[in-house]
Amino acid sequence: METINEVARETPIIHQTEVLVVGSGPGGLAAAIASARAGAETTLLERYGCFGGNLTQVGVEGFAWYRHDKTVDSEGIGIEFEQRAKTMGASNPEPQSNSHAIDGEAFKYVADVLVEEAGITPMLHRTMVATIVENEVIKGVVVESKAGREAILAKRVIDATGDADIAHRAGAIVHKTPQEEMMAASVMFSMNGVDKTRFIEDVKSNPHTYSDWFGPGWGMKTSGKEDALFSPYLKKPFEKAIKSGLIPENLSTITGTWGAISEQGDLSYLNIIHLAGLDATNPDHLTKGEMEGRRQAMLAIEALKQFNPGCENAKLRNFGMTLGVRDTRKIDAVYNMTAQDVHQEAKFDDSIGIFPEFIDGYGILVLPTTGRYFQLPYRAMLPKGIEHLLVTGRCVGGDKGSHAAVRNMMCCAVNGQGAGVAAAISIQTDVDVADVNIKKVQKTLLQQGARIH
Numbered sequence: 001m002e003t004i005n006e007v008a009r010e011t012p013i014i015h016q017t018e019v020l021v022v023g024s025g026p027g028g029l030a031a032a033i034a035s036a037r038a039g040a041e042t043t044l045l046e047r048y049g050c051f052g053g054n055l056t057q058v059g060v061e062g063f064a065w066y067r068h069d070k071t072v073d074s075e076g077i078g079i080e081f082e083q084r085a086k087t088m089g090a091s092n093p094e095p096q097s098n099s100h101a102i103d104g105e106a107f108k109y110v111a112d113v114l115v116e117e118a119g120i121t122p123m124l125h126r127t128m129v130a131t132i133v134e135n136e137v138i139k140g141v142v143v144e145s146k147a148g149r150e151a152i153l154a155k156r157v158i159d160a161t162g163d164a165d166i167a168h169r170a171g172a173i174v175h176k177t178p179q180e181e182m183m184a185a186s187v188m189f190s191m192n193g194v195d196k197t198r199f200i201e202d203v204k205s206n207p208h209t210y211s212d213w214f215g216p217g218w219g220m221k222t223s224g225k226e227d228a229l230f231s232p233y234l235k236k237p238f239e240k241a242i243k244s245g246l247i248p249e250n251l252s253t254i255t256g257t258w259g260a261i262s263e264q265g266d267l268s269y270l271n272i273i274h275l276a277g278l279d280a281t282n283p284d285h286l287t288k289g290e291m292e293g294r295r296q297a298m299l300a301i302e303a304l305k306q307f308n309p310g311c312e313n314a315k316l317r318n319f320g321m322t323l324g325v326r327d328t329r330k331i332d333a334v335y336n337m338t339a340q341d342v343h344q345e346a347k348f349d350d351s352i353g354i355f356p357e358f359i360d361g362y363g364i365l366v367l368p369t370t371g372r373y374f375q376l377p378y379r380a381m382l383p384k385g386i387e388h389l390l391v392t393g394r395c396v397g398g399d400k401g402s403h404a405a406v407r408n409m410m411c412c413a414v415n416g417q418g419a420g421v422a423a424a425i426s427i428q429t430d431v432d433v434a435d436v437n438i439k440k441v442q443k444t445l446l447q448q449g450a451r452i453h
């Protein structure tokens with residue numbers, strides 16, 4: 001490949017902070033709030049115009065759709081997200097669980113309020129493009145924005161980019177699932193103008209279960225106890241659309257779940273388009289996924305209008321503002337979690353939180369209907385080889401089986417809270433994040449309302 005030489009330049013340092021959190025999804029937002037509440041001067045940097053990550057930018061609204069009567073759930077800032085959304089009118093009843101779906105649009109404002117209340121310095125519309133590393137210690141990041149190229153210095157950095165962008169650029173070891181095995185990406189969309197009464201009547205007269213989560217060439221292996229449970233699944237309209245010639249046969253992947261329906265007829269979090277084989281760290285793949293996904297979503301909408309009762313007069317409300325990505329880089333952490341940890345109720349001395357045995361990915365679905373749960377080790381957020389850096393959210397260290405659990409938003413918030421508290425305490429005790437006193441971290445987490453064991 002031909003190259004050019006970029007001219008060396010002086011970059012202004014526009015901001016200095018104690019803890020810099022980059023990326024504001026469930027992981028980063030929780031990390032920033034926890035760090036600020038633990039007493040550190042905290043900055044939250046985000047490339048887009050709102051906080052919330054997949055929740056607000058993609059429209060992933062099913063924050064706790066796994067929760068059943070016997071579920072032993074996480075506690076802490078993740079639960080606070082759900083409760084605040086509820087009290088601020090930013091949620092709708094979730095059809096398959098004891099939870100509320102968070103309204104992805106309204107949560108943009110809820111997140112603003114949470115950030116302001118915690119005293120976090122907000123920085124939207126700046127993209128991290130390079131890391132500042134000296135002698136294997138991270139000192140800050142370089143950002144690009146409408147203002148050009150700027151530097152931000154920090155005593156500790158938390159990588160919550162979802163893609164481990166900072167760890168990768170700083171030279172830490174990261175790995176990706178082979179492209180052909182990566183979880184599919186999705187263009188998410190919502191519709192409005194749905195006749196709720198007709199829609200729900202049809203759902204009740206044709207109830208779907210998790211055993212319907214099968215299509216040509218793909219399927220979900222459950223633990224058995226899920227199969228008969230109700231699932232808000234949409235399959236029949238797309239089968240009819242294929243029969244009628246509206247949707248080509250090779251797009252039998254168009255099928256999936258709806259998230260919530262409001263009194264006003266908004267049918268949101270339509271998780272119906274699955275684009276396999278994309279590597280979302282490659283912008284050419286992202287371009288292809290966005291455009292192909294929107295094309296398929298328009299076909300799906302036409303199929304729903306023609307073949308799903310209640311949708312006759314509905315129309316597209318919005319596409320997620322960016323492609324929904326489930327699977328990219330993960331760090332090689334001091335401890336890499338395993339499927340066994342998730343399946344066998346793992347316990348760790350350095351636990352920073354718990355998450356129920358909820359596995360959703362790589363063809364496996366296990367719902368936490370039993371009360372089983374596992375602990376989350378702090379070491380899975382410690383990348384090897386770079387000091388003062390923590391990585392949280394979906395890119396923590398672990399294998400495919402553990403990723404199918406820890407990628408869930410509530411779990412990202414649990415890990416995020418752990419990272420935020422640990423970063424603050426490592427500054428206050430003047431040690432690297434790898435050497436932080438875990439007992440102190442756990443004590444502060446308990447004071448913040450988290451559950452450790």
Ligand SMILES: Cc1cc2nc3c(=O)[nH]c(=O)nc-3n(C[C@H](O)[C@H](O)[C@H](O)COP(=O)(O)OP(=O)(O)OC[C@H]3O[C@@H](n4cnc5c(N)ncnc54)[C@H](O)[C@@H]3O)c2cc1C
Nearest residue numbers: 023025026027047053054062128162324325393394408409
């Ligand atoms: C279609 C789809 C459906 C899903 N369904 C569910 C579900 O029902 N329930 C569930 O719990 N989970 C679900 N997930 C998974 C879940 O949404 C993610 O795993 C979770 O949001 C990851 O959280 P995170 O904080 O690690 O990262 P993200 O939510 O991805 O947030 C990362 C943030 O970092 C920002 N960022 C990235 N790079 C930079 C940069 N260089 N500079 C500045 N900012 C940057 C991004 O803009 C974003 O705000 C789904 C995912 C997808 C894609």
